[in-house]
Amino acid sequence: MTKPLEQNGHEEPDQTEVNEVNAATQTNSEETAKPAVSDTATSAEKSSNETEPADEHPLTVEEPEEPGRPAQRSRRLPLILVAIALVLVLVAGFYMLWTNRSGDDQSAQKPSSEVSTAQVSKGPTGDAKAYKALQAVTVKPSVADDQGGLTVSAKGVGSKKKVAGVPTLEIFMDPMCPWCGKVGRVIDPQLQRMISAGQINVTYNFLNFLDSASSDQYSSRVDNALAMVAQEDPDHLPAFAAAVFATDFQPNESSYQAVSDARLADQAVGAGVPRSLADRFAQGTYRPWVDKVNAYAITRKDAKDAKGEFSTPTIMINGKVWDLTAAAKSQGGLEHLDRALFKALGLNSQDVGHQGKMPSIGARGTALKAE
Secondary structure: EEOOOOOOOOOOOOOHHHHHHHHHHHHHHHHHHHHHHHHHHHHHHHHHHOOOOOOOOOOOOOOOOOOOOHHHHHHHHHHHHHHHHHHHHHHHHHHHHHHHHHHHHHHEEEEEHHHHHHHOOOOOOOOOOHHHHHHHHHOOOOOOOOOOOOEEEEEEEEEHHOOOOOOOEEEOOOOOOOOHHHHHHHHHHHHHHHHHHHOOEEEEEOHHHHHHHHOOOOOHHHHHHHHHHHHHHHHHHHHHHOOOOOOOOOOOOOOOOOHHHHHHHHHHHHHHOOOOHHHHHHHHHOHHHHHHHHHOOOHHHHHHOOOOOOOOOOOOOOEEEEEEEHHHOOOHHHHHHHHHHHHHHHOOOOOOOOOOOOOOOOOOOOOOOOO
């Protein structure tokens, strides 16, 4: 098996400004309210204690006022204005307090979502920095999940299109990896049948750490092409993923012979991909994303074997690494790995590819051991 070289938040809202506003609001409200109430009461008391002479023409404005004594109308207007100002101040104070309190209540509801965001930012099982770098890539397939996986099912491509109640196989592969080719040539035809029948979901993780074995970054170019097909022609993704491992196409890791973009495009067209799409592979649309997928995937703890090592190919069944070596031995060799897979899924070989015949382990079961 081929092993890669290991490659090795949300700030809480600042409450200082909110607290300062609350303190200032309470202080201003108290200091403003007391004098206003006191002046009003005093003025009202003086007004009630003073005795005014009877006026024969109470509505006559031109009537002369008694020296040293303000007119009744001139006294009442300031009182009304003070009362109105007091009401406005109190209303404004209560409004600010209510607004700040509502803001505090909303802030109190945020920690749960912020915690979940912080947890996600660390990466589900792999290196936090590598995961963050993967999320930061701007140009990537919209059908890919946040770990760089491309999930295929009878419903299409995308993690939201999984068939419910059936097992999910997660496959880690490098197009140059010889063992990926050997495993793929045995199980890929069966995977396509089970996918079409709605019996399984398959999540592909296309890696490129074997670029170093080629002179033209072969793995990255193939991964980019696979990602473009997943995005624009998802129905042919499983067939194309199998076609890159064809014995007359997959290059030799130890004695690499250059594979041109034109030949890669021809291989895709042979798998059913439209020529108009295949001819655009050379643009390298998703190459930066492919790099980040690889950098993160090889750090995933859930994809490492019992010895704590990551290698390709790796197959996980319902989130647990499936021991390919033991599975192959149980059936007499790698050429019978497909039979071992059927047994691991709890699916009779005669039921493969038949709708309604579902694997017994379902969507959460552990792979069954071959007898």
